[in-house]
Amino acid sequence: xxxxxFSDVTYAWAIGLLAGLGVLILIGPVLIVIATSFTTSQxxxxxxxxxxxxxxxxxxxxxxxxxxxxxxxxxxxxAGTATxxxxxxxxxxxxxxxxxARPSARILEASFLxxxxxxxxxxxxxxxxxxxxxxxxxxxxxxxxxxxxxxAPFIFxxxxxxxxxxxxxxxxxxxxxxxxxxxxxxRITLPLIAPGIAAGCFLAFISxxxxxxxxxxxxxxxxxxxxxxxxxxxxxxLDVRIAAIAGVLILATLILMIxxxxxxxxxxxxxx
Amino acid sequence: xLAPAPSGAVIAQPxxxxxxxxxxGAGLAVDNVTLEVKGGELVALLGPSGCGKxxxxxxxxxxxxQSNGKVIIGDRSIDTLPPNRREIGIVFxxxxxxxxxxxxxxxxxxxxxxxxxxEIQLERVREMLATVxxxxxxxRKPRQLSGGQQQRVALARALAMRPRILLLDEPFxxxxxxLRLDMQIEIKRLQRQFALTAIMxxxxxxxxxxxxxxxxxxxxxxxxxxxxxxxxxxxxxxLFVNSFIGSSNLLPATISGKVEGGYAxxxxxxxxxxVMSPARFAAGQSVIVSVRPEQMLLADEASPAxxxxxxxxxxxxxxxxxHDVTAVDGASLKIAMPRRPGMVASTTASAFCGxxxxxxxxxxxxSPS
Numbered sequence: 331x332x333x334x335x336f337s338d339v340t341y342a343w344a345i346g347l348l349a350g351l352g353v354l355i356l357i358g359p360v361l362i363v364i365a366t367s368f369t370t371s372q373x374x375x376x377x378x379x380x381x382x383x384x385x386x387x388x389x390x391x392x393x394x395x396x397x398x399x400x401x402x403x404x405x406x407x408x409a410g411t412a413t414x415x416x417x418x419x420x421x422x423x424x425x426x427x428x429x430x431a432r433p434s435a436r437i438l439e440a441s442f443l444x445x446x447x448x449x450x451x452x453x454x455x456x457x458x459x460x461x462x463x464x465x466x467x468x469x470x471x472x473x474x475x476x477x478x479x480x481x482a483p484f485i486f487x488x489x490x491x492x493x494x495x496x497x498x499x500x501x502x503x504x505x506x507x508x509x510x511x512x513x514x515x516x517r518i519t520l521p522l523i524a525p526g527i528a529a530g531c532f533l534a535f536i537s538x539x540x541x542x543x544x545x546x547x548x549x550x551x552x553x554x555x556x557x558x559x560x561x562x563x564x565x566x567x568l569d570v571r572i573a574a575i576a577g578v579l580i581l582a583t584l585i586l587m588i589x590x591x592x593x594x595x596x597x598x599x600x601x602x
Numbered sequence: 603x604l605a606p607a608p609s610g611a612v613i614a615q616p617x618x619x620x621x622x623x624x625x626x627g628a629g630l631a632v633d634n635v636t637l638e639v640k641g642g643e644l645v646a647l648l649g650p651s652g653c654g655k656x657x658x659x660x661x662x663x664x665x666x667x668q669s670n671g672k673v674i675i676g677d678r679s680i681d682t683l684p685p686n687r688r689e690i691g692i693v694f695x696x697x698x699x700x701x702x703x704x705x706x707x708x709x710x711x712x713x714x715x716x717x718x719x720x721e722i723q724l725e726r727v728r729e730m731l732a733t734v735x736x737x738x739x740x741x742r743k744p745r746q747l748s749g750g751q752q753q754r755v756a757l758a759r760a761l762a763m764r765p766r767i768l769l770l771d772e773p774f775x776x777x778x779x780x781l782r783l784d785m786q787i788e789i790k791r792l793q794r795q796f797a798l799t800a801i802m803x804x805x806x807x808x809x810x811x812x813x814x815x816x817x818x819x820x821x822x823x824x825x826x827x828x829x830x831x832x833x834x835x836x837x838x839x840x841l842f843v844n845s846f847i848g849s850s851n852l853l854p855a856t857i858s859g860k861v862e863g864g865y866a867x868x869x870x871x872x873x874x875x876x877v878m879s880p881a882r883f884a885a886g887q888s889v890i891v892s893v894r895p896e897q898m899l900l901a902d903e904a905s906p907a908x909x910x911x912x913x914x915x916x917x918x919x920x921x922x923x924x925h926d927v928t929a930v931d932g933a934s935l936k937i938a939m940p941r942r943p944g945m946v947a948s949t950t951a952s953a954f955c956g957x958x959x960x961x962x963x964x965x966x967x968x969s970p971s
Contacts, residue, residue, distance in 0.1 A: 499698035502665055505685040506692045507712030507763060517711070521702050 360580060367573035374568050389574040398571065401559035408473045408555065409481075409538035413531050415474070416482035421527060424489040425519075439490070446483045453480065454547035461548070468550045476544045481537050485530030492526025493519075525593075532590050536583065614641030614797040615676040615766045617662070622671035624657055631657040632668070633823035644793055644800040646810035649820035650846070655803045658820075659769055662801065664688050675766055686715075690767040691760030691798075696776060697752045699744035705755050706731070706740040712763040730758040733792070750781045757789070761796055768793060770802040774809050786813045807847050811835070819843045841966045844892050851898065851935045853891045854968070857883045865965065867891060871929045873909040875957065879965040888968040895938040897961035900925060900953040908956035911935065927955060 334342075362376050367385055369378030389395050423442055427435045445453065457476050466472060496519065504514035545555040556575070563569045617639040624632040632654040639645045647655035660666040662673055664685035672679050680688050700708050709730050710723040718726075731737045734754035744752055753773065760768065773789065774782045790813050793800050804810050810817045811831040818828045819842075827839040838844035841852075855867040855875075864878035867889065877891060901908060911927035918924075923941040928934055937955065957963065 497696075497698065499694050499696065500700060502663075502685070503692070503694060503698040503700070503759075504711070504715075505665075506663060506688075506690065507715060507759065508686050508689075509712070509715035510686060513715050517714075518700055 363573050363576045364580065367570070367577040369570060369573075372570070374570055374573060385570045385574040386577075389571045389578070395571065397554065398556075398559060398575065401554040401556045402575075404470060404473075404549075404553060405539055405556035408470060408477055409535050412474050412477040412481055412538050413485070413535045416478050416485050416534055417527060417531050419478075420482050420486035420530065421489050421523075424486055424493050428490065428493040442486050443483050445480050446487070450480055450541070450543040454543040454545075457544065458547040468548055468553060470553050473545060473548050473553060473555070476548045477538045477541060480541060480544055481534035484533040484537060485527065488526045488530035488533070489523060492523035496522055528590060528593065532586065539579075614643075614799050616641045617767050617799050617801070618672075618674040619658070619662070620672040620674060622658065622661060622668050622673070624654075624661060624666065624668045624670075630823050632661070634671070635820075635823070635825055636671075637818060637825065637828065639799050639801060641799055642794075642797055643815045644790070644802060644813060646802045646804055646814035646817045647820055648804055648807060648810040648814075648817050648846070650805060652822075653820040654823040655805075655820050656771065659771055659801065659803045662767070663690055663692055663769055689763070689765050690769060691763060691765030692769045693753065693756045693760055693771065693773050695771045695773075697744075697756040699752055699755055699759070701744055704741050704743060705736065705747070708744070708755055709759045709762050711759065716763075726762050730762045733761065733795075734758045734788075749777050750785060753777065753785055754788070757792060761792065764796075766799065768796075768798040768800040770800060772804055773802060774804075774806070782809070783812075789813060811847075817847075819846060821846075836962055838892070838964060841890065841892075844964060844966070848894060849936065850892045850894050851937075853893065853933065853935075855889050855891045857885050857887045857889060859885060867965070869909065871909040871931050871933070873956070874906050875963065877963045877965050881965060881967075883965065883967070890966045890968055891963050892966065893957065893961060893963045895924070895936040896922070897958045897963070898935070898937045898955060899939060899958045900927070900937055900955055902953060904954050905956065908954035910952060911955045912952055927953070929955070 366374055366376050366378055368381045368383065369375070370380040370382045370384060371378060389398065392399065420442075423438075427439050427442075454476070457479075461468075461472060500518055500522075501514055504518050505511075509517070540557050542557045542561070545558050549555050549558060560572050560575055563572050619635055619637040619639075622632050622635045623630070635654075635658060637645070647658060649655050657666060661668045664680075664683065668681075673681055700711065703711065706727045709727045713723045713726055727740070728737075731740055734757055736751065736754050736758065739747060739751060739755075744755065747755065753776075770789065774785060777785060786809070792798075802810070802814060814831060816828060816830055817834050818825045819834060820826065821842050827834055827843045829837075829839075834843060835847055838847060844850055845852075854870040856870075857865050858868045858874070859866040861876050864876060865883055867875050867877055869875065869891065875891070883889060900911070900913075904910070909929055911929050913925060913927050915926040916923055917926075918941055921941055922938045925937040925939070926934065927937060935955065
């Protein structure tokens with residue numbers, strides 16, 4: 331048995347404390363909001379006096395929560411559509427950019443990625459002004475276009491990473507074996523970059539779902555989006571249903587993430 | 603034989619490279635290379651990295667379009683054909699097996715691309731797996747295979763397409779040394795069985811000597827010498843070929859006169875030799891005499907054809923004894939002599955160095971004009 335010295339013990343304690351603090355900050359709020367969502371009370375107070383499913387029942391009531399449902403549907407529709415369009419565009423762009431060695435390709439790459447660093451708030455305002463100048467009125471399609479700009483780079487980036495890891499000899503082998511370019515793309519390139527595309531789509535969908543700045547500028551009363559609606563409820567009524575929405579969103583994300591991880595090894599890709 | 607040869611009369615097609623030139627930007631990667639590979643022959647392109655051998659291979663495969671010259675299979679130029687219509691099989695350097703497909707799917711890939719029926723694919727996969735003795739591995743993924751097994755699959759995948767030409771890109775570089783010989787024999791066997799005309803690219807002279815019918819030694823984009831392994835080893839056409847193939851001792855000397863079929867040379871270290879050479883030299887011209895280590899010997903007695911050396915080191919390497927000696931002019935030489943059983947390092951510090959009985963030294967002009 332090895333005796334632990336004083337410094338070993340202090341080291342273990344210090345690291346343990348920091349790790350605990352980290353976990354507390356990361357997980358704590360999530361636990362609190364979930365606990366609060368099961369309250370019986372009328373207010374967003376922690377700790378809840380008693381537990382019930384009252385607010386979830388309220389949230390899923392088609393009449394009383396009609397506005398929330400329509401906002402949620404809008405959000406899912408916008409996120410889903412923007413993700414699908416973004417996936418097609420990003421994959422095509424990434425394919426072209428990895429094939430071309432010219433400096434112009436590097437410039438295009440940087441500009442396709444730029445929405446990631448552009449302040450989204452500025453973009454939201456700019457998009458609103460731009461679209462009103464050219465005379466397009468706010469609509470769900472406009473929101474899709476706005477979200478597309480902000481979320482497509484997620485897919486572009488992960489797809490590009492998968493493509494640069496793809497051994498070019500594989501496509502040469504495919505051509506050498508008599509396959510057309512399209513056959514090689516379908517049977518070799520696409521299956522090998524699919525996990526990268528899926529990981530990007532996941533990030534893009536989530537980021538669209540909780541995007542506030544773009545939705546704030548581009549939506550109106552008829553095209554309410556879930557995060558905006560939640561913020562409105564928070565400001566006016568401190569409705570406990572907000573906590574229930576948060577609970578549903580966390581659960582949905584968790585399920586989506588587990589499914590994705592099973593399918594593609596997502597966590598490895600996001601951290602890589 | 604484990605698998606029957608492909609049915610029907612298979613006649614190996616010759617492959618001709620006619621004046622191939624290729625440049626990247628300002629540099630010439632391949633400089634006017636003409637090479638005729640006979641039907642059923644295996645030619646090795648041998649040279650250091652950057653000599654243009656890989657570029658040449660990629661031109662034949664169609665991955666690079668040459669600046670000039672023609673690639674001809676049989677009597678048909680294939681330059682206008684894209685890679686996927688050339689019917690050339692390639693075993694890639696790191697095999698380039700499709701990692702997400704099973705062994706069977708890898709082998710069937712080309713047939714599927716060509717739109718062959720499922721029955722034909724299955725049938726051919728079974729045949730190819732038997733040919734490379736990998737029947738037990740059909741459902742494995744490439745990463746579950748060893749290097750040698752991966753190479754067998756790569757061969758099977760290429761041969762499943764019944765190519766006319768087989769290209770091998772550094773086929774043994776990624777293999778363990780003791781596995782190499784097995785795979786060399788295997789490739790030679792398959793090449794004969796399928797009547798393939800083959801080009802192998804390698805930087806390893808032992809590999810080239812082992813399986814090539816002829817070796818094309820390349821240097822800065824040109825073929826320096828084309829010949830059988832024995833020719834290239836025994837009669838190197840240039841100092842470059844001489845140094846690249848095997849090891850040799852280079853001794854400065856002067857031509858002292860002409861003899862039947864060669865020259866009398868006076869070595870700088872004092873010995874006088876007669877060296878057979880078809881080349882033309884003038885009396886008094888400075889030359890380099892190259893002798894392979896195993897064609898030299900050490901003796902105790904002096905003679906006019908021997909020069910004194912100091913013995914620095916003797917290493918018993920397998921069946922040979924390698925002596926590291928220094929001549930009086932300071933030149934360092936290596937001498938390989940058969941080792942008698944029980945013989946250990948020599949104890950004498952000085953000896954006389956001369957030519958062995960069947961020695962074939964080669965003369966090179968000192969400064970090539």
